[in-house]
Amino acid sequence: MRIVSKMLIATTMLGVAVPALGQEVLVTAQRRGYNNGDASYSDGVVASSRPIINLKRTADYAVQTVRVVGDARDSTTRRNDLRATISNMIATAGKAGVELATGNYVLEPLTLARYGNLAFSGDGRPDTDQTSFLAKVRLTPGMTIDAAKAKIAQFVASVSKVGRSQVSATDGLTLSVINPDQYRGQIIDLIAADAALSAAKFGTGSGVDVTGLDRPVEWARGGPTDVFLFLPSTYTVRKR
Structure with a gap:
């Protein structure tokens, strides 16, 4: 039985990208739209929303x-x-x-x-x-x-x-940020900790289904010198 579905979405709009491993990418506040209404990338960037679970760090x-x-x-x-x-x-x-x-x-x-x-x-x-x-x-x-x-x-x-x-x-x-995907493990740790805390509130036997962990790391500007790094994840707490 589904107890609660928690969408990790905020309202900030940002660029999403798929750089090759080790490349340096430019952080921009400009929103890029979907290409022809689908999820393909336009100039390497598509529009998305920033999840509330993210890693904030100083840019490179x-x-x-x-x-x-x-x-x-x-x-x-x-x-x-x-x-x-x-x-x-x-x-x-x-x-x-x-x-x-x-x-x-x-x-x-x-x-x-x-x-x-x-x-x-x-x-x-x-x-x-x-x-x-x-x-x-x-x-x-x-x-x-x-x-x-x-x-x-x-x-x-x-x-x-x-x-x-x-x-x-x-x-x-x-x-700019060098190799955003190097922070994937830290971001997943944050998601796992938040999901576990939410599941615990619903008692013994509650579990979590997580999606989006296989997506590329995304980013948005988080301040004058800071960036938010995150995965476009959602999770659902379920009774096992």
Whole structure:
């Protein structure tokens, strides 16, 4: 006989994703919809709701978009200036405590071997090209989001710019997490403890049916530097 069905659902909306093992993923508050009304992924992310049982922890990185723009009249000179400026950024980022990356979902390091793949586009003005990528700061214990932002700003200001190139950072910061699935065991422990506590309230012989434990670990932003990690689980307490 069913006694109670407990849905572990809250109202916060978030992105759900399936990264390969060990990959770094971007945490975003943007909701992505289902593709054609089914459960397939759209750009690697689908919409879901955050369960109330979750693991809250500090993210691995604070991440900010950096824009490099140049307006030299000659197009060849302009592109060469931009590439030289980006090369300078890659060469000096490590000393500034900053890492550079590309990607809208799974992040990849921006290196001297890969920066030639960056795409350039106009910005609405004549004789102007721009490109953008990500600057990251590892979140050490006690570091605030303002401190991370200040470190990126200091790095951007220190960049050796070539020709008429300019470098700027956007206002907003987001977060990233490395290999979210490594926390699966901790999340299952939290679900098991909550389910056992609920079952105990209904007396001897009560058991629990749990679903969703085979799904990928999902995430949502939990604060300025924190993330929620969870499984889209539900459980039902039953009389055995």
